[in-house]
Amino acid sequence: MGETAEIRLPQLGDTVTKAVVTTWLKQVGDAIERDEPLLEVTTDKVTVEVPSEYAGTLREICVSEGEEVTMDAVLCKIAVE
Numbered sequence: 856m857g858e859t860a861e862i863r864l865p866q867l868g869d870t871v872t873k874a875v876v877t878t879w880l881k882q883v884g885d886a887i888e889r890d891e892p893l894l895e896v897t898t899d900k901v902t903v904e905v906p907s908e909y910a911g912t913l914r915e916i917c918v919s920e921g922e923e924v925t926m927d928a929v930l931c932k933i934a935v936e
Contacts, residue, residue, distance in 0.1 A: 858935045860909045864928045867898055873925045874898045876918050885913045887933055894930065911935040 864874060874896040881893050892904035893913070915932040918924050 857911070859914060860911070860933045860935045861929045862893060862905065862907060862909075862931050862933060864896065864924050864926055864930055865905065866926055867896075867903060868900070871898045871900070871926070873923055875923050876920050876930070877902065879916060879920060880904070881913050883913050883916060887911055887913055896924075905930065907933060909933050909935045 867874060876894060877897045878895045880895065881887060887893065887907045887910060889908065889910045890906045893907050894905050895902055896905060911933045913931060914934045917929050917931055
């Protein structure tokens with residue numbers, strides 16, 4: 856079993872402190888390429904895709920659709936190749 860990497864909610868702007876997970880674009884078990892969009896989040900100003908920093912397999916989704924998260928929250932875990 857390889858290393859597990861955490862994908863965290865990135866800083867989306869100077870005044871943004873939280874976002875809502877709107878749509879997961881990948882499901883557990885899906886192969887992921889580096890920079891491939893994993894999910895969409897919405898702030899009070901914008902909807903953005905959060906890309907993967909790693910190539911591998913989506914191992915665990917930590918936040919459900921519709922759930923509000925703060926910056927740097929763990930969104931999912933990826934088994935890195």
